[in-house]
Amino acid sequence: xxxxxxxxxxxxxxxxxxxxxxxxxxxxxxxxxxxxxxxxxxxxxxxxxxxxxxxxxxxxxxxxxxxxxxxxxxxxxxxxxxxxxxxxxxxxxxxxxxxxxx
Amino acid sequence: xxxxxxxxxxxxxxxxxxxxxxxxxxxxxxxxxxxxxxxxxxxxxxxxxxxxxxxxxxxxxxxxxxxxxxxxxxxxxxxxxxxxxxxxxxxxxxxxxxxxxxxxxxxxxxxxxxxxxxxxxxxxxxxxxxxxxxxxxxxxxxxxxxxxxxxxxxxxxxxxxxxxxxxxxxxxxxxxxxxxxxxxxxxxxxxxxxxxxxxxxxxxxxxxxxxxxxxxxxxxxxxxxxxxxxxxxxxxxxxxxxxxxxxxxxxxxxxxxxxxxxxxxxxxxxxxxxxxxxxxxxxxxxxxxxxxxxxxxxxxxxxxxxxxxxxxxxxxx
Numbered sequence: 001x002x003x004x005x006x007x008x009x010x011x012x013x014x015x016x017x018x019x020x021x022x023x024x025x026x027x028x029x030x031x032x033x034x035x036x037x038x039x040x041x042x043x044x045x046x047x048x049x050x051x052x053x054x055x056x057x058x059x060x061x062x063x064x065x066x067x068x069x070x071x072x073x074x075x076x077x078x079x080x081x082x083x084x085x086x087x088x089x090x091x092x093x094x095x096x097x098x099x100x101x102x
Numbered sequence: 103x104x105x106x107x108x109x110x111x112x113x114x115x116x117x118x119x120x121x122x123x124x125x126x127x128x129x130x131x132x133x134x135x136x137x138x139x140x141x142x143x144x145x146x147x148x149x150x151x152x153x154x155x156x157x158x159x160x161x162x163x164x165x166x167x168x169x170x171x172x173x174x175x176x177x178x179x180x181x182x183x184x185x186x187x188x189x190x191x192x193x194x195x196x197x198x199x200x201x202x203x204x205x206x207x208x209x210x211x212x213x214x215x216x217x218x219x220x221x222x223x224x225x226x227x228x229x230x231x232x233x234x235x236x237x238x239x240x241x242x243x244x245x246x247x248x249x250x251x252x253x254x255x256x257x258x259x260x261x262x263x264x265x266x267x268x269x270x271x272x273x274x275x276x277x278x279x280x281x282x283x284x285x286x287x288x289x290x291x292x293x294x295x296x297x298x299x300x301x302x303x304x305x306x307x308x309x310x311x312x313x314x315x316x317x318x319x320x321x322x323x324x325x326x327x328x329x330x331x332x333x334x335x336x337x338x339x340x341x342x343x344x345x346x347x348x349x350x351x352x353x354x355x356x357x358x359x360x361x362x363x364x365x366x367x368x369x370x371x372x373x374x375x376x377x378x379x380x381x382x383x384x385x386x387x388x389x390x391x392x393x394x395x396x397x398x399x400x401x402x403x404x405x406x407x408x409x410x411x412x413x414x415x416x417x418x419x
Contacts, residue, residue: 002226003106003107003110003150003151004151005221005222006110006111006114007110007114007147007150007151008221009114009218009221009222010114010117010118010147012214012217012218012221013118013214014117014118014121015214015217016210016211016213016214016217017118017121017122017125018121018125019210019213020125020206020207020210021125021126023206024203024206025125027130029130029134029172029175029176029179030125030130030133032172033124033125033133033134033137033172034125036137036168037121037124037125037137037140040121040140040144040164043156044144044147045221047148047151047153047156048151049221049224049228050230051151051152052224052225052226052227052228052230057152057232058151058152058153059229059230059231059232059235060231060232060235060247060248060250060251061230061231061235061251061255061256062230063153063155063156063248063251064248064251064252064256064259065256065259066153066156067155067156067159067248067252067322068252068259068260068263070156070159070160070163070164070322071159071163071263071266071267071322071399072263072266072267073164073168074163074164074167074168074171074403074406075266075267075269075270075406076270077168077171077172078171078270078271078274078406079270079273079274081171081172081174081175082175082273082274082277082278082409083277084175084179085175085178085179085182085278085409086277086278088178088179088182088184089182092182092183092184093184094179094184
């Protein structure tokens with residue numbers, strides 16, 4: 001097993017851990033953390049698979065896509081966080097109403 | 103060889119462990135700090151995969167700016183008493199849910215095994231698009247293949263990405279109202295440090311922007327460094343005396359996508375195809391786009407950290 005496959009498998013693991021946390025945690029900031037970890041897992045799989053070119057080095061196209069993805073992820077995270085802050089200011093909870101015990 | 107594989111295995115396990123801590127620490131503050139550490143380990147992993155461009159972006163954005171945004175949001179959540187998790191005070195429904203957690207592992211493990219099998223069953227060698235990128239690199243105007251893909255071959259993606267970044271800021275401005283005032287007088291050490299570091303960060307950003315045409319670096323890495331400098335200044339209590347309605351602020355924020363669209367229109371006229379630069383001008387066009395994009399990215403990221411519309415009446419010290 002070479003390094004590329006190893007990192008691709010780590011990416012799969014990160015995606016699975018993130019999905020688990022996304023489902024079990026009610027706090028919305030934890031859900032945002034989970035989505036970010038899932039995204040990192042996807043990026044890792046994408047670039048690790050692009051690494052299989054051998055001597056040619058890592059394929060530049062997936063690398064550029066991951067850089068784009070990182071910037072889009074930070075934009076989405078910032079917008080999601082401000083939504084949570086506003087929700088908490090309105091309701092006093094940082095969870096969705098279905099996950100709340102009144 | 104053995105040392106390298108050992109390092110890869112340790113880094114892979116470390117990534118999984120730190121991610122688990124970031125996702126499941128009982129204290130949210132601790133979870134966010136683990137998430138920042140996770141971003142730094144990811145940057146190491148990118149270096150191990152010969153992707154230094156991504157490593158720079160991950161360290162500055164994935165760990166730095168995202169971490170700052172998360173900590174900023176946590177501080178505001180704690181102010182409205184919503185910063186802690188509700189794990190301790192689980193109700194009846196919550197308890198039933200806890201019991202079904204164990205069952206959740208079964209589909210998740212099956213999914214992970216399926217994805218792992220898919221990864222392992224792929225062929226070991228695929229050249230991908232490396233050959234095409236290498237063949238056209240000469241006409242792209244730059245010699246760093248990642249910059250060539252970002253700003254020439256797939257320029258359309260990058261243009262829309264700049265728009266996404268701007269949209270996030272506009273969304274925050276419309277929801278958040280005016281920015282919260284600086285919390286207190288900054289400590290003298292932070293104030294002094296920000297004065298020392300800011301010029302240095304500006305210098306490194308300019309270097310990364312310039313070197314990005316032929317070596318790892320470029321508009322995103324430089325822009326995120328500018329954003330980090332902005333975060334540092336905001337933390338030290340410094341506020342620029344511009345309102346969100348100020349023309350100068352809006353011009354810099356839209357410079358990146360604006361210049362990109364102008365270049366797209368120019369290339370449409372010159373070569374009949376959008377974003378297909380004439381090879382003779384490609385280098386200078388890419389540099390112009392990158393300079394504008396760097397300024398916009400830096401200001402947008404700092405604006406996102408500000409947590410609201412800048413007010414403008416505050417005098418800068």
